[in-house]
Amino acid sequence: MEHSFQRQVWSIALPTALQSLVQNSLGIIDQVMIGQLGMTMIAATGFANKYISIYQTIIAAAASGVSIFVAQYAGRNAKVESARLIQVVMKWTFLISILVSILSSILPVMNLYTRDVASQAMDYMRVAIWAIPFQAYTVLYSVPLRCYQHAKEPFYASAIGILANTALNALLIFGFKWGALGAALATVLSTALSAIIIAYYCSRYLPWLKQKEAVKIQLQSLVKIVVPLVVSDFLWSLGENIYTMVYGHTNLIASAAMTMTIPVVGLYMGLLMGFSQAAGILIGRDLGLNQSHLAMSHSKTILKMAFIGSLILFASLSLLAPLYVRIYHVDANVQTLSIQLLWAFGLMSLVKVQNMVIGGVLRSGGHTGILLILNTFGTWAIGVPLAVAGLFFFKENILWIYLLLSQEEFVRLILCYCLFFKKKWMTRLD
Numbered sequence: 001m002e003h004s005f006q007r008q009v010w011s012i013a014l015p016t017a018l019q020s021l022v023q024n025s026l027g028i029i030d031q032v033m034i035g036q037l038g039m040t041m042i043a044a045t046g047f048a049n050k051y052i053s054i055y056q057t058i059i060a061a062a063a064s065g066v067s068i069f070v071a072q073y074a075g076r077n078a079k080v081e082s083a084r085l086i087q088v089v090m091k092w093t094f095l096i097s098i099l100v101s102i103l104s105s106i107l108p109v110m111n112l113y114t115r116d117v118a119s120q121a122m123d124y125m126r127v128a129i130w131a132i133p134f135q136a137y138t139v140l141y142s143v144p145l146r147c148y149q150h151a152k153e154p155f156y157a158s159a160i161g162i163l164a165n166t167a168l169n170a171l172l173i174f175g176f177k178w179g180a181l182g183a184a185l186a187t188v189l190s191t192a193l194s195a196i197i198i199a200y201y202c203s204r205y206l207p208w209l210k211q212k213e214a215v216k217i218q219l220q221s222l223v224k225i226v227v228p229l230v231v232s233d234f235l236w237s238l239g240e241n242i243y244t245m246v247y248g249h250t251n252l253i254a255s256a257a258m259t260m261t262i263p264v265v266g267l268y269m270g271l272l273m274g275f276s277q278a279a280g281i282l283i284g285r286d287l288g289l290n291q292s293h294l295a296m297s298h299s300k301t302i303l304k305m306a307f308i309g310s311l312i313l314f315a316s317l318s319l320l321a322p323l324y325v326r327i328y329h330v331d332a333n334v335q336t337l338s339i340q341l342l343w344a345f346g347l348m349s350l351v352k353v354q355n356m357v358i359g360g361v362l363r364s365g366g367h368t369g370i371l372l373i374l375n376t377f378g379t380w381a382i383g384v385p386l387a388v389a390g391l392f393f394f395k396e397n398i399l400w401i402y403l404l405l406s407q408e409e410f411v412r413l414i415l416c417y418c419l420f421f422k423k424k425w426m427t428r429l430d
Contacts, residue, residue, distance in 0.1 A: 005298055006327035008282060009305060013274030016197065024267040025162060026305035031263045033169045034183050035328035039256035041180045043248075046259025047113040048128060050244045055100055055132050056238045056419075062093060063139045065226030067147065074147040079208045082144055090140050095155050097133040104129045106260060114242075114248035114255060127184035131191040138195045141202050153201040160193035165315065232372045237245070243405060246387045247398055254398035257337035260328060264380035265345055268313055275306040279360035287365055293425045299361045299420070303354060310353040314342060314346040339400050351409045358416045365425040374415055383410035 031390050034045050073082040110121040143156035165186050171184030202209050247258050253357055279302045286295035321342040327337040359371055390401035419425060 002301065003280070005250060005301060006305065009278045010383065011078060011301055012281060017271045017274045021267065021271065024263060026271050028188070028263040028267065029162070029166050030183060031260065032327050033173055035260070037173075037329070038178055038333050039252060039328075039330045040117055042118060042259050042328065043114070043252055043255040045124050045180055045183065045239070046255070047110060047117070047121045047244065047248055048125035050128055050241055051104075051109060051125060052132065052264075054234070054241060055097065056135060057233045057237040058134070058230055059093065059136050059139050059227045062089065062135070062226055062310065063143050065222070065229045066140065067143045069222065069225075070143050070147045078402070080196045080211060081319050082147075083209045083211045086140060086144055089222075090137065092131055093136045093140060097136045101129045113245050115149050116252045116255065117261055124180045124184050127181060128187050129187045134188070135193040138184065138191070138198050139312040140409065141209075142294055144206055145198070145201060148206060150201065150205050151189075153205070155269075157194045157197040157201070161190045163389075165192050166192035177178060181294060200263040204348070228369075234378050236379055239384055243387050246391050246401060246405075247390060250396040253334050253337060254396060256330060257334050258398060258402075260330075260334070260338045261341050261345060263316070263341060264310060264324065268317065268345075268349060269356070271351070272306060272309055273351075273356065275302055275309065275357045276360035278302060279357055279419060280364050283361055284364035287426055292423070295364075295426055296423070301357075302361070303357055306353050306357040307350065310350050314349060315343055316417040317346040341402060342404055344399060348406045348409060349404070351406075351413055355409055355413050355416060358413070358420060360384060362416065362419060362425045365427045370419065378408045378412040378415075380413055382412070 007390040030045075031042070035042055049275070051392075066085065069085055070082050073079070103127045108118070108122065110118040114121060125389040136153075138157065142157075145151070145153050155221060166306055168186035168189055171179045172186050173180075175297065176182060178185070186268045244258075248255055278300065282302070283295050283299055286298060321339045324342070328335070328338075359375075362371055384409060390404040394404070
């Protein structure tokens, strides 16, 4: 029975890990190519991309909320309602993304992140931010494709976009000698290509999405579900950006070293995210069948599997970190600090991964509200104050600043385990 359940976990976790591998490879390719331009441009593009990630997170959260409705519409074959919902959300998302892109191009937001490379970061961000409208289209219109049994097509669009981005990076950065601006333009063009491919797939497989029939959508229910998701993810992403601002006020070497770790961290966590998704699906199934004892047993199994997985990746990261940093055209001090930061992240990931997976377990019972409170509390009541305190006490020692602010993960884990063993999360949704 135990081996059968583990196979079910892997059947969900592995595809998720592979998709994450493809998606995060884009960040690694970008970072490695820009890494040939030196630590100044590494740091500058890192700050700009972190700022852009706020809007990427909001778009993903909105799409997650929309998918709840579209999935139910698909279940009863309500295509007109699906089409109308996507059209309404896309219209507002597109308008807001255009406004954000314009304002971000005008306002000197990079001055909040760094003193050393604010000008270079703004130059890069003014171009790269225009990928956001295309990403909004791609992410939102991927929802009906997945819900109406065309889940592979968004993956194909992403894979083609990554290949295009790699080729354009090589051409624009090194061929035309446009440097970081070439990388920004490559990101915009490859993102636009992915959006065009998604539009083609929707036109081919879901032509009814173009219908403009006047139907009433559940606006109140939409707001009730989507807004908390967007607010929760926005606050988390904003907190992560506060951390980046703290890093940016250390020194250029520290900023470049931290930026070099970002794509590896994304890949690492993405590879293990499948355990969280497996927990949400499989434990939710147990609860739906009123099998609370199995839900508890299976939860412990997934948490154990995730911990072993994080140990294996930690060991791999420790061995590969010195090889990874050699790809970059930076001095030895930056390489050494980046290795130390990767080792520190690997150590803290043993806790981070447990938080991620136990979050999937607790969500399986529908208790998303308490997780919103816990995540917001962990980031803003503990993490951000510790980050500011770390800058004050440790000055430019970014390694100790990172280790200090990461202590919020331990607090979050303790609180999550208290909820877990109280078993109040084990409820069936009727």
